[in-house]
Structures are given as structure tokens and as C-alpha cells.
Amino acid sequence: MYQVMVVEDEQWIRSAVVKMVEQLGGAFEVVAEACNGEEALQTIYQVWPTIVITDIMMPIQDGLWLVREIAERQLPIITIILTGHNEFEYARQALRYHASDFLLKPILEEELSNALEKAKAQIPQFHNLRHYYLSIQQLFDKIVDYDAMALFKEQARIVNCILDATDLQENEKGVLLRTFSSKYNDLIQSMQPDFTWLPFSVGEEVSAHFLKLTEEWLQCYNALNNVEMRQIIRKVCDFLQAHYQEEHSVSDITQRFHISVSQFSLLFKKYKGQSFINYLNSLRIRQAKHMLVDGELKVYEVAEQVGFQSLPHFNRVFKQLTGQSPNEYRKWLNV
Structure with missing residues (x-):
């Protein structure tokens, strides 16, 4: 089963797209909805959809921002763009961020079905990475529940699993470790704005880098009121x-x-x-x-x-x- 998320600020359009996907049945299941890019990104980290169908023009953060964030964070997600006649240039920009396809409104069920099948064909490229992304996300989902020793052990386990993985290319390992480091840095900086970002370099001592990030997080969290x-x-x-x-x-x-x-x-x-x-x-x-x-x-x-x-x-x-x-x-x- 392939998990689909629909992102659209106009409720009636979102409902129509959801209904189309559900009527297709078979391999596709809608697992989440969102009304803007910011809400969608937050929801992605909770439900981890396989495919995201997103409108281009939305309030707060638009679909182009969302597609760019997914691409730059190298999340294992295929994106499909919904666009109007006067938004074609935005759709072209979205394709630069590896969007799988774009659909012109009003959307036809046959075109949506074809776009989903096309997206499904691209999913195997993320097969190896998905498991590791989920492990990283699960650590951050539970990070406030860990005591110091348990957190050090879990962080080290994830890092070692990535480093020792035989099903990953070296560049894929680098992507995963950079993602892990960036999420740690983002988290600490959101709690402590004057925190100095600790950038990750593939050539440095990996264990020492993540040990330092864990120490910084524990100091930051313990200082909270x-x-x-x-x-x-x-x-x-x-x-x-x-x-x-x-x-x-x-x-x-x-x-x-x-x-x-x-x-x-x-x-x-x-x-x-x-x-x-x-x-x-x-x-x-x-x-x-x-x-x-x-x-x-x-x-x-x-x-x-x-x-x-x-x-x-x-x-x-x-x-x-x-x-x-x-x-x-x-x-x-x-x-």
C-alpha cells in the first residue's frame, strides 16, 4: 500500500482529490491532508507518506516551498503538483526540485491515476533510505522521553547502523548523516536561538560530532523552565x-x-x-x-x-x- 498525502487550501478541491484517490483503490491510500505547506511539512514528519500531492498557490507556505523543502531535505517522498492555467511557471520551478508530475486543474481522474502510477514507479529509489529516515524520526519523536544514557545509546545505534549498512552507497550514508545532524541542529537552535550551528562534514569523526550534538541538546533541554x-x-x-x-x-x-x-x-x-x-x-x-x-x-x-x-x-x-x-x-x- 502506498500512502498518499493531499495538500490543498481549498477544501472542496482537497476533498475531490481525496475522493478520487480513494476511488482508485488498490495500491493507494490517503493517510493525511493539509491546507498549506507549513502544516504539510509538520505532518510529513508524523505520518511519512510515500507520495505528496500538493497545490502550488497556498497561504503561509505554498506548494513550491514544500516541494523545495522535500528536495533539499532529501526526504524519501515523491511529489505531484496541482496547478492552474496562470501558474505554469511555478510548476516548471517545481519540476527543478524533482516533482514527479504536474496536473492542470480541473483534475481528471484518469490523469491523476496516471500520475500516481508514474510516481509509484519512482518509489524503489527510496526503498533503502526510508527505513533509516524513520529511525531518525522516531528518535526525535521520543527525544524528551530518553534519559541521558538511553539517548546516547540510541543516537550511537542509529549512526552505527548507517555507517555499517551494506545496502547503502557512500553518498546515501552522507545524505542520511547530514539529515540527522541538521535535524539535531534545528531542534537545538529552536530551543536556544544563540546556539552556534555544528555543521556536519563527511570527513570528520562522525561519532564525536553526534556525541557533541547530544550533549548540547541535553544542556539545552535541562535549562528549560x-x-x-x-x-x-x-x-x-x-x-x-x-x-x-x-x-x-x-x-x-x-x-x-x-x-x-x-x-x-x-x-x-x-x-x-x-x-x-x-x-x-x-x-x-x-x-x-x-x-x-x-x-x-x-x-x-x-x-x-x-x-x-x-x-x-x-x-x-x-x-x-x-x-x-x-x-x-x-x-x-x-x-
């Missing part, structure tokens, strides 16, 4: 409880509560045991269950009232969290 951070996370949760039906992105929340995105993402997961997106979805699905049991609203009306912008997205999240579709849930309760 954790009492203050707990209070911020508590205020965020109170806000979401009252406003779960509204559309929220991580960037919206961090601006409202004056905290960096990296700090927020790490600490939210530490104190709540799940990501911001999963927490918000859990709130929405909990409320949706009450509405479904009540029986007065149609499923699409429930989806709208709890904050989902598309019915397919609501159905997908509901089944992920409950093991049943909304209609199956109603039948199970004889509603």
Missing part, C-alpha cells in the same frame, strides 16, 4: 477543549501562546502522550460519538460540527481511532 512549559500546554488543552470545532494548525497555536513550534511539538507530546494533531482529533471524535449516538444529524453534518473540513478525512480519522466507520458505529449501537 518545565513548570512554565507545563502551564502553557495546559492552557493549550483548555483552549482546544473550548474550540475543537474550529480549524487549528500548530503554527496558529504556537503564535497564540508565544512558543516555538519545535518546543511546542516536543513538550506537548511529553506532557500529553500524543501529538497535537492526534490530541485534537481525539477531542473531535469523542464529541462526534455523542452526536452519532443522538441520531439527529447525518454523518457529514457531524463531521462539519466537530471541525473536519471533509467527510473522507472524518471517516478516515474516526476509523483509525475507533476501528469502525461512523456508519458502522451507529449500526453497532443500533442507532
Whole structure:
């Protein structure tokens, strides 16, 4: 199964593309949606889609920015561009960043199917790298849960796995280690703005470089005022409880509560045991269950009232969290 993410700020277009992909069935499954490039990049690091279908023109960060970020970070993801008649030059620029294809709006199902098949043919080039990227991401997902000794051991394990890998070319090892180093540097700098970046060079002593980064992270994290951070996370949760039906992105929340995105993402997961997106979805699905049991609203009306912008997205999240579709849930309760 190939995991697809759809990025489009116009909800009706996003829903239409999601529906097309799901109707194709077979090898493709929509696992996430986003309404701008910034939200998409944050979501990528949570769900790791195989293929990203993205619009060009979007608010905050557009599709060209997203495609460039995916290419420059050398993420193991194939991109497909959606474009309008007057955006052709942007699409050409996206192709420079290795976009697989671009589709002209309005999108035809046959053209989307062909583009996905073309993207699928390119996926084997990332087969070896994907496992290592996921290992790196899992370390950062859990980094606040490690004590110092466990973190040193896990970091060293990942580095040694990359260095000793027989299924990787030397240039691929360099890409992975640079990515690992960049993510560490980004994380530390987001928590400590005056931190001096520690660039990675393939010729240097690799173990010493990552040992230094781990030491820097531990010093930075231990210096945080954790009492203050707990209070911020508590205020965020109170806000979401009252406003779960509204559309929220991580960037919206961090601006409202004056905290960096990296700090927020790490600490939210530490104190709540799940990501911001999963927490918000859990709130929405909990409320949706009450509405479904009540029986007065149609499923699409429930989806709208709890904050989902598309019915397919609501159905997908509901089944992920409950093991049943909304209609199956109603039948199970004889509603």
C-alpha cells in the first residue's frame, strides 16, 4: 500500500482529490491532508507518506516551498503538483526540485491515476533510505522521553547502523548523516536561538560530532523552565477543549501562546502522550460519538460540527481511532 498525502487550501478541491484517490483503490491510500505547506511539512514528519500531492498557490507556505523543502531535505517522498492555467511557471520551478508530475486543474481522474502510477514507479529509489529516515524520526519523536544514557545509546545505534549498512552507497550514508545532524541542529537552535550551528562534514569523526550534538541538546533541554512549559500546554488543552470545532494548525497555536513550534511539538507530546494533531482529533471524535449516538444529524453534518473540513478525512480519522466507520458505529449501537 502506498500512502498518499493531499495538500490543498481549498477544501472542496482537497476533498475531490481525496475522493478520487480513494476511488482508485488498490495500491493507494490517503493517510493525511493539509491546507498549506507549513502544516504539510509538520505532518510529513508524523505520518511519512510515500507520495505528496500538493497545490502550488497556498497561504503561509505554498506548494513550491514544500516541494523545495522535500528536495533539499532529501526526504524519501515523491511529489505531484496541482496547478492552474496562470501558474505554469511555478510548476516548471517545481519540476527543478524533482516533482514527479504536474496536473492542470480541473483534475481528471484518469490523469491523476496516471500520475500516481508514474510516481509509484519512482518509489524503489527510496526503498533503502526510508527505513533509516524513520529511525531518525522516531528518535526525535521520543527525544524528551530518553534519559541521558538511553539517548546516547540510541543516537550511537542509529549512526552505527548507517555507517555499517551494506545496502547503502557512500553518498546515501552522507545524505542520511547530514539529515540527522541538521535535524539535531534545528531542534537545538529552536530551543536556544544563540546556539552556534555544528555543521556536519563527511570527513570528520562522525561519532564525536553526534556525541557533541547530544550533549548540547541535553544542556539545552535541562535549562528549560518545565513548570512554565507545563502551564502553557495546559492552557493549550483548555483552549482546544473550548474550540475543537474550529480549524487549528500548530503554527496558529504556537503564535497564540508565544512558543516555538519545535518546543511546542516536543513538550506537548511529553506532557500529553500524543501529538497535537492526534490530541485534537481525539477531542473531535469523542464529541462526534455523542452526536452519532443522538441520531439527529447525518454523518457529514457531524463531521462539519466537530471541525473536519471533509467527510473522507472524518471517516478516515474516526476509523483509525475507533476501528469502525461512523456508519458502522451507529449500526453497532443500533442507532
